[in-house]
Amino acid sequence: MQANNKNSSGINQMDTNLFYKNIVAKNADFIIAFDENGNTLEFNNTAQKIFGYSRDEALFKKEVDFFKREKAIDEIKLYIKNGKEYEGLVEFRRKQNKTFINLISAFQINNKKDEMCYVICGKDVKSLEKITNKVRNTEKIYKELLENSTDLIQVVDLKGNIIYVNKAWLKTLGYTKEESKSINIKKIVAKHNSYYKKGDFINDVLKDKDNKLRIVVFKDKKGNKHILEGISSIDYSKDEPVAIRGVFRNITEVRKAQEKLKIHSTRLNAVFNNSTHLFWMVDKRICLTAFNKNFAQAIKDRYGIYPELNMDYGTAKNYFSDVKKHEFWNEKYKEAFSGKVVKFETKNVYKDGKVRYRESFLNPIILPNGEINEVSGIAHDITEKKYAVDKLKEQTAKIHSIFESASNMMIFSFDTSFKIRSFNKNFAKNLLLRHGIAVETGTVLNYQHIPALSEYIKSVEKAIKTAFSGNHSQIVLSVIDLNEQKEWYEIIFNPVYYESGKVSEISCLAFEITARKEIEDKLRDTVKEKEILLKEVHHRVKNNLQVISSILSLQASYVNDIKTLEILKESQDRIKTMSFVHESLYQDSDFSSIKLGDYVSTLAQNLIYSYKSDDFLVRLNTQFDEIYLNLYQAIPCGLIINELVSNALKHAFKKTKIGKLDIHIYEKEDTIFLNISDNGVGMPDDINIENTETLGFQLVHALVDQLDGIIAVNNKNGTEYLIKFEQEKA
Numbered sequence: 051m052q053a054n055n056k057n058s059s060g061i062n063q064m065d066t067n068l069f070y071k072n073i074v075a076k077n078a079d080f081i082i083a084f085d086e087n088g089n090t091l092e093f094n095n096t097a098q099k100i101f102g103y104s105r106d107e108a109l110f111k112k113e114v115d116f117f118k119r120e121k122a123i124d125e126i127k128l129y130i131k132n133g134k135e136y137e138g139l140v141e142f143r144r145k146q147n148k149t150f151i152n153l154i155s156a157f158q159i160n161n162k163k164d165e166m167c168y169v170i171c172g173k174d175v176k177s178l179e180k181i182t183n184k185v186r187n188t189e190k191i192y193k194e195l196l197e198n199s200t201d202l203i204q205v206v207d208l209k210g211n212i213i214y215v216n217k218a219w220l221k222t223l224g225y226t227k228e229e230s231k232s233i234n235i236k237k238i239v240a241k242h243n244s245y246y247k248k249g250d251f252i253n254d255v256l257k258d259k260d261n262k263l264r265i266v267v268f269k270d271k272k273g274n275k276h277i278l279e280g281i282s283s284i285d286y287s288k289d290e291p292v293a294i295r296g297v298f299r300n301i302t303e304v305r306k307a308q309e310k311l312k313i314h315s316t317r318l319n320a321v322f323n324n325s326t327h328l329f330w331m332v333d334k335r336i337c338l339t340a341f342n343k344n345f346a347q348a349i350k351d352r353y354g355i356y357p358e359l360n361m362d363y364g365t366a367k368n369y370f371s372d373v374k375k376h377e378f379w380n381e382k383y384k385e386a387f388s389g390k391v392v393k394f395e396t397k398n399v400y401k402d403g404k405v406r407y408r409e410s411f412l413n414p415i416i417l418p419n420g421e422i423n424e425v426s427g428i429a430h431d432i433t434e435k436k437y438a439v440d441k442l443k444e445q446t447a448k449i450h451s452i453f454e455s456a457s458n459m460m461i462f463s464f465d466t467s468f469k470i471r472s473f474n475k476n477f478a479k480n481l482l483l484r485h486g487i488a489v490e491t492g493t494v495l496n497y498q499h500i501p502a503l504s505e506y507i508k509s510v511e512k513a514i515k516t517a518f519s520g521n522h523s524q525i526v527l528s529v530i531d532l533n534e535q536k537e538w539y540e541i542i543f544n545p546v547y548y549e550s551g552k553v554s555e556i557s558c559l560a561f562e563i564t565a566r567k568e569i570e571d572k573l574r575d576t577v578k579e580k581e582i583l584l585k586e587v588h589h590r591v592k593n594n595l596q597v598i599s600s601i602l603s604l605q606a607s608y609v610n611d612i613k614t615l616e617i618l619k620e621s622q623d624r625i626k627t628m629s630f631v632h633e634s635l636y637q638d639s640d641f642s643s644i645k646l647g648d649y650v651s652t653l654a655q656n657l658i659y660s661y662k663s664d665d666f667l668v669r670l671n672t673q674f675d676e677i678y679l680n681l682y683q684a685i686p687c688g689l690i691i692n693e694l695v696s697n698a699l700k701h702a703f704k705k706t707k708i709g710k711l712d713i714h715i716y717e718k719e720d721t722i723f724l725n726i727s728d729n730g731v732g733m734p735d736d737i738n739i740e741n742t743e744t745l746g747f748q749l750v751h752a753l754v755d756q757l758d759g760i761i762a763v764n765n766k767n768g769t770e771y772l773i774k775f776e777q778e779k780a
Contacts, residue, residue: 079171080152083159086166088113088123100172102145118143130158130168202278202298205285210235210252213293222300224271240267240275255282255294266298277302328408328429331415335360336376336383339424352398386412386425395432407436460560463546466518468495471555484531517543517556526563538567598625644684646715647674653688654695654713661699668699668709675716683778686753687724693746693753694726694771702730702769722777727770733763 074081074092080100083092093101093108101108101116117123118141129136136156143149154172161167196203197216205214212230220230223238239251251266268276280298284291323342330341337360349357353370360368369376386392392412399405410429414422460480462473470493481487506527516523524542531537540563546555651672658668679687695711703709706729714725742748754761759775 077171081169081171082108082116083167083169084113085161091167092169100144101142116142118149126156126170127168130156133158199297200299201280202296202300204235204296204298205293206235206252206296207293208252208256208291222270222276223268229271238268240269252294256284256291265301275302276300277305326430328427330427331424332383332427333424334387336380345429352400354401382410382412383425386414387422389414389416389422395436396429405433406431407433458562460562461558462560463555463557464495465555469493470495477560484533484537485529486532513541513543514556517545518553520545520547520553528567536564537562538564643678643680646677646679646684646687647672649684649688650674650691650713650715653691654711657692657695657699658711661696666703666707666709668703668711671710671712673712673714673716677715677717677722677777679722680778683757683775686756687722690724690750690753690773691726693750697746698726698728698730698769702728702732705731717777720777720779722775724773725770726773727764727768729768732765732767732769735765 075094077094078096080097081092081094082090082097085091090109090111090113093103093105098104098108103111113123114120122140126136126140136154138154139151140154141149141151152172154170156168156170158166158168199216200218202219202222203214203216204212204219206212212233212235215225215230220227225233235251263279263281265277265279268278270276277300278298279301280296282294282296285293285295323344326344328342328345328348330345331339333339338357339359339361341357341359346356349355349370355370357370358368382392382394391414392410394410396408396410397405398408408429409432410427413426413428415424415426416422458476460474460477462477463471465471470489470491472491473489478489481489506525509525509527513523513525522542522544524540526538526540528536528538540561542559544557544559545553546557548554651674654670654672658670691713695713698709698711710729712725712727714723716723740751750761754773754775757775759773762772764770764772
């Protein structure tokens with residue numbers, strides 16, 4: 051029994067060794083075993099096929115003959131020394147010295163002598179190559195996806211240096227592939243932007259660790275900023291972070307659009323709530339879905355309650371006005387929901403009795419599919435406008451009434467093309483009945499072709515040109531009507547301005563003045579007759595004065611007394627002075643006044659000639675303002691000058707060979723100043739001109755009083771008289 055048991059135990063042990071040998075030899079994976087010195091202990095069939103060695107050849111080889119790098123052997127031994135199993139890709143060398151990479155697992159075992167050995171197991175190389183090719187193809191696909199992605203993809207190390215960027219990243223930021231290799235991410239991330247306010251992008255990612263969505267701003271090569279949205283994740287190696295991957299989408303245009311939309315929305319909201327207009331919206335139930343504060347206040351003021359939004363189809367509609375009002379508005383909404391824009395006016399009577407008018411617009415809100423689910427309403431107050439329009443209509447009616455009822459006036463207007471723009475009935479009636487010309491709005495006014503105006507063409511053209519230049523003008527003309535009757539018209543041309551400030555039309559007022567013209571002609575004839583008669587009167591007065599002067603001259607021829615002769619001469623000069631006035635009026639067409647300067651100049655010249663002497667020479671200097679005096683002031687003024695000039699010529703120049711006589715007449719604030727001076731011997735000190743028995747000075751004082759004037763005398767360096775009086779207006 052014992053022998054049998056021993057044999058049985060031995061057979062079992064042998065069967066087990068053979069079993070394991072067969073497993074190793076025929077395993078699909080290659081299996082190689084080495085002792086601690088690197089000698090080959092086992093080399094199965096699969097290993098023989100892959101490496102090209104027979105089992106006997108392999109058993110004489112060292113481990114270094116199969117590995118490309120000795121460093122790989124050291125790494126494996128170091129790893130499995132602590133009882134761990136090694137797994138990884140290792141590069142091997144075949145018999146023909148060709149290399150290949152294989153995925154292996156390695157582990158440590160002990161032999162019978164308790165010596166350390168290790169076993170390497172590797173997959174079939176063909177299967178591995180298929181897997182490798184598949185991995186490579188997959189890698190190629192992923193790489194193409196990364197390169198051609200529209201998102202910006204980047205990989206940077208922990209210092210921020212660029213490891214990898216795709217085409218979209220380069221295109222967006224304007225760098226080349228070579229330039230990107232020398233760029234640090236810290237240079238690109240814009241600081242102090244409103245989207246990403248943290249300081250260090252890399253440290254922030256490492257700190258957060260999670261792949262949360264971030265918004266950052268990158269600066270491109272030209273300094274332009276791009277808003278990016280994306281996820282950054284950490285790449286680890288042996289539990290240590292080595293790089294940061296990032297995938298970003300360029301949302302610059304989206305954000306710009308959002309900002310514009312926000313601004314637009316703010317503006318719309320401002321218009322919606324701050325406008326003086328009323329805004330509201332209703333749905334198909336005619337329930338309010340939106341309204342502004344002005345609408346709410348208007349309803350409160352009108353009906354005493356604030357409106358409410360009704361977005362719930364299950365809630366009953368709240369009516370704030372009477373049924374008739376709602377029926378009216380329902381009809382308007384019905385029209386708007388049919389797709390039409392509805393415009394209308396409403397009259398609103400408030401509780402305090404005030405009446406306000408509003409103009410309302412209902413606009414259908416048409417969706418892209420053509421449906422109309424809501425209608426918007428806009429209303430604004432037109433009370434003042436309506437009152438102004440009503441007042442304008444009233445004024446227009448009055449003006450139209452005046453325009454058409456002016457029976458003695460023709461009113462019309464025409465533009466720069468001479469097209470008639472407006473006219474009253476009287477204008478059309480007169481042109482048709484008296485001249486056979488029919489007019490209507492738009493008729494061209496060919497005044498050059500109207501025979502009745504042929505002799506006034508230049509005057510008419512000048513008046514029209516003046517009016518179109520912006521100035522008022524008028525003409526008087528006569529025309530012959532169809533009945534060969536002469537008619538006189540006064541036409542006034544006035545410029546009509548448009549808002550641009552340019553003269554666009556000319557308005558014309560034509561008055562028939564035939565009767566007035568006839569009266570003026572009669573008056574003119576009457577005046578002419580009276581002028582002839584008055585001229586004859588002055589002529590006869592002048593002749594009579596000359597007769598008296600001649601009688602005095604004749605009388606003087608019979609007088610031998612020198613004193614008497616002097617008195618007669620003075621009287622004769624005074625008569626001549628008055629005669630000059632009548633002569634001037636007789637010769638002038640204006641009998642109402644005489645030009646003082648011409649009259650005094652003639653008078654003084656005649657006196658100098660009359661008192662001409664071989665003992666002295668008189669030089670006359672005159673300076674006159676343009677002054678006109680009526681007959682009642684001209685004769686006294688002339689007589690005063692006659693007396694003072696005559697006195698100077700008789701007495702002033704007895705001790706000089708050349709005498710100087712100045713006459714200056716000027717006007718200041720309706721006061722006439724008469725200044726007469728000489729460079730003669732002056733008046734004796736014992737003579738007082740205000741109290742003298744001399745006829746000449748008595749006459750001067752009387753004439754000054756007649757003029758309501760005053761006289762002053764200066765007796766230094768000759769004699770100077772200053773007389774002033776108020777001028778009488780004609």
